[in-house]
Amino acid sequence: MNNPVLLIIIPLLLAFVSVIIKKAGKWILLLGVLINTVLAFFITTGETIIGGFLPPAGINLVVTQFTLVGVILINSLMLLTIIMSIDLVGKYSVILLTALAGINGMLLTGDLFNLFIFMEITVIAAYILSAQAKKYHHTITYLIIGSVGSTFYLLGIILLYHLTGSLNMADVAAKLPLLTTKELLVPILLIFIGIGVEVKLLPVSGWVKGVYAHANRLIAPLFASIIAGTALFVFGKLFVSVLPLSDTLTMLILVMSVMTFVFGEFAAFKQKQVKEILLFSSIGQAGLITALFISGLVYAAVILIISNVVSKLIMFTIAGAFTEKYQTDNYHSLSGVFVHNKITGIAFTIAALSMTGIPLLIGFYAKLNILIGFFHAGNYVLPVIVLLMTIVEGAYIIKLLLALWAPGKEGQVSLESFAVEKKQLLSVKNTAICLIVALVLIVGGTLIDTTSKIVTNGQPLLGDESPYFIISQSKGGE
């Protein structure tokens, strides 16, 4: 029973069932996420045909090592999010189950139009979930940008269908190199814009601030780590292994990604609200990850996605708890909050430090691989940008951590009496989960050889042959 289609079908079936049995919504959701996480560990690489019709005419699901990493990561994170915030699920259990089906479909599908459908499922679920904050104008902004984006994506794949006569990713990828760059310019650009809305790239990421900043402890990690992570994996799949990019297009997309990266980091530096800092940092990281995919550094990108989504899960959960308990997430009014909640604070700190790239954490390993990969490719401009932005990142993270740990103003002796009133941020269960996930960041960053073995399974991801760092050979691949 290791058919990957079950990852999509079981949550969907349970969603339909939980409409009939209204009372048990929460438990059905928990059951669905649990089954999915267990199944995710049992699927193997290969191709699954749906309906018994061979592709390109039929639809298939393709599991590569790259997808496998994504499926296991995203499903486990979903399980953790749901366990941590099961008290907030309420009426949203059907929506969450359907969203889970959509996310798995996006990761697994091998068909361009099928990807469009699963993207729509995920995005519509995201619209409904974002309305939970009751800031309907932000939701409408998201809905409008999202619909325009998906219309563009649809137009792009139809042009590809006209040019190649097929919608299957592998088939399209085989036929596209025969076409001229001029013919491919518009469709690829349209697809890029369509995916870019979900990946949060610069010109089309106007919705992010309104939606993320008001999300609660359940919705915020769901958006920032699960849906964003899925979108990045899909971007990697499409732009590394399906669509051939000409030099002009590579340059264009690279410039947009790097602009997003720089903009996100600087915007994060300027913010005062914890969630806004985190959301702009998410935008920045998404820009860096797309830049890595475009440059062909798949392994570094995957490690960075893992590091980023896991840290964001912890940080957004705790930031959601700030708004829940103190009705604010401005870090000036939260000074010294971690003095009362030391273990939560330690988990948050580990996640934040991993994001900046402090050694022994997985974020450092990610940045190391980025630099090695770029230097190996003979690219010396991007490493400089990455290093400069790391300084900016470090600056705002340290500012944030200082404010949250040390009560009192700058230059003042930090006394516990200056701190905000004492409240328990997270329940014991949630604190334990946050701490364990934070420990995973440390373990993953320390036992580098094991991490790389789990992620790559000995094969290059999506044909990426560029070297990465492992301890046993000092520099792998060379």
Add this chain to the structure above:
Amino acid sequence: MIRLASLLLLLIGLYGVLTTKNVIKMIISINIMELGVNIFIISVGFITNGVAPNLTEHIDSSLSNFVDPLPQALVLTSIVIGLGITSLGLAFARKMNKKYGTYDLTMIGGMKDE
């Protein structure tokens, strides 16, 4: 010509999305965009002097000038998705009007929440 007209429809919709401030008008503009794309998809599969891809007593599969059936199947899907997004958007718009008393997106920016 149909392709040109449908692309113009798409651009008219895009213009509407970018320039109007009223939420209902924005949703209608998105509908126009989707309509444009749907007509474009149908026109991609068009064959000169083609017949509808439906076998009957007088038409069997040896006939070579069927129009492309796949885009028609895709349009069916895309119409339904458009319906879903429109109904959801209108529900959001109604909630927004209930809360802020306006359909104008730009008016809300400076408003304080209750």
Add this chain to the structure above:
Amino acid sequence: MKKVFIGIFIIAFTLMFLIAMSNSISLFTYNESLPETNVSNDYIHKSVTKDSEEIIFNETKDAETGSANIVTSIVVNYRSFDTLGEVTVLFLSAMGVMLLIGSSDLFMKRKKSGFILRTAAKILFPVLLVVGTYIFTHGHLGSGGGFPGGTMIASSFLLLYLADEKFVAKIEQFKTLLGSAGTLYILIGLTGLLVGGYFLQNFLPTGTVGNLLSSGIIPVVYISIGLKVGSEVTLIISSFLKEEVTS
């Protein structure tokens, strides 16, 4: 001056977009016939899994899909997974609309419906219901299918709703119908997985092309889609007709 500038910009952008598009697709001329490499050739000749001979209406037996309507065979057989997703999209938006504005039990106040409406609704309701059912059970033979049929069924119920105030209370029961129809679709798919090894595989005999009882699972799937779409559209519209309780 500003308007002129904006106008010039719009015209320039339009021209640029159209010229760029015309690199990929010819905007004025159409194909004379389907290109050889196009996947649709396989759909038309029903030769995806095996090379089949000419498909003749009312004669060919046991083709890989028995639907005479080629679009239907794509929607419900070859690319059925897309259709499952599409049904899910509509399901999701119906659930979303109900979550947002369908929670109250109060319906908008309206005048008592007149005699003409009440009588006409009673006559039209069964007609619409029968036509809707006809359309979604004949999707594999000609134009039609679960989506238009489902919306027709929804319109028949909404007509009844307009005419009869007491009918309002029954609309909630559509939720159960919606859930069951969706479950039925997936169970059909899972049966295919158990019987043939592929999800959504056709496990019923496909019969003769053109017969009402042919083409395997297509009519069954279309009935479940029809019921699902009908109840979803009914629920969406009845949610919009509800009065909001100010809390």
